[in-house]
Amino acid sequence: MTALRQESPAALRAAAEALYAEYLGCLNEERFEEWPDFFVERCLYKIVPRENFDRGLPLATWLCESRGYLKDRVVSIRKTSVYAPRYIRRIVSGIRICGWKGDLLEVRADYAAFETLLDDLTRVFNVGAYHDLITVEDGRLKFQEKICIFDSMLVPNSLIFPL
């Protein structure tokens, strides 16, 4: 793809669905080093409690303002953070194309993330919605902006891996 505006609604929808499938595949398989490549260089990635979003408060639980920030998060996951081993599995549903913001495709989707710790049953970890802006870079769909707004305000201890 080169210019999103020229694509048919059906093609956009198929492309968006493929992007989310690839994105979650990357995270669920813990290929975190590839995660920043789903974003353009000057991107915005945030994980925001719904209470802040609804009240217009600017604080994010997790804020990345460039691909460099995303890479720093990966360094932290791999090298600096101390945490119990776990699996996080994310499921996405209800991908919907909401319109255009300039040349950026506005997409929303619902997600749920499940956490499995070694000595515990799997639990619902984080539930929310993606509010995304998508563009094309090097012939590939990429996120210009990805905001994860989560309903489950009380985080079960730590949010270590991206959503």
Place this chain on the structure above:
Amino acid sequence: MTARRSWPREGSTRLPYWVYSDPDIYAREQERIFCGSTWNYVALEAEIPEAGDFKRTFIGDKSVVVTRDSEGCVNVVENRCAHRGVQFCQQHLGHVREFMCPYHQWTYDLSGKLLGVPFRRGIKAQGGMPSEFSLAEHGLRRLRVACRNGVIFASFAGDIEPLEQYLGCEILQLFDRVFDGRQLKILGYSRQLTPANWKLVMENIKDPYHASLLHVFLLSFGLNRADQPNRLVIDPSGRHAAGMTWRGEQKRTTDNAEMRSLLEDLKLNDPSMLDPVKEYERYTIVLMTIWPNLVMQQQSNTLAMRQVITKGPAAFELAWTFFGYATDDAAMTQRRLRQANLMGPAGFVSIDDGEGLAFVQRGTSCATEADGVLEMDGCDWAQETPHAVTEGEIRAMYEHYRKVMEL
């Protein structure tokens, strides 16, 4: 409670593991600490700026509502209808003219005064309350309130010293350093539920020993290390404390050779996250514990209240309120929001603490016959310590704790 628990003979250098999981101890803490002679942090005035605004929060297990009444005064009332015990307020924040319990519609004003009881005179002269029933005697339970420079504390105690005296002059000075009377601006909230006893979070902040060892991120970027200048202050009672550090060089020396986690080649891909501006005199980090439920954080340009809310012996909620000043320009607000990446449930630094405390809980809850060792820097504590290689703050806290708990 039975007196079946007794403190280890060694005294302050031992910490019996039953303090983290015994339900009787937990019940006694609720009664003697959270409902006892303590000032508990509940809100910032900036959260309830207008008359009619309220915030619902907790002191220990008890839900309370902080309100601003029509005269502009701050009130704190227990979130429990005087009639049948209904927790009538269910929102974190909001605005009302009066509170109405949904069950039988008893209504209260913002100071907790009972205004009306439906069918008080009965219907068609049948039923109703006895004629001597007095509204004045059935208001909400009101707590004592202390406000200082925009910060609200409350107490269940009938008789308690003024907040300033409770904090002591050294802690008060450090408190006033951030809360200097400037109007505050709320930046947002973060909440995490940590599967660990509430005292562990207070201990964690009172433990500068761990900071240079556990937090690879902090020390690799020279934000806080034991070989940097440090100053610790404890109030005369032992219950509150403050740790101050200021930024130093980040090279491997004989002093830090033992800090194995030090990764010298670590560089941020995007250094804009750590672009601090000097805002206060002398210290770059001040972390304070105000007994029993508040950690006050000034870490470079991130300012936050971390409120500890107990959730049974084996869990606590840490409710973070990040803030700045109303006079901050856009660049300063952005800086505070960026640096907030270090803190909270996804914090580059705080992740280690939440996880670490959960590990302590797991290790100790199945070994209530065993004790922890607190011998770093001796067996007592000093009001002033010029280094971070100490466990004096934790010993001081438990000395106070044992008096209150009669343990």
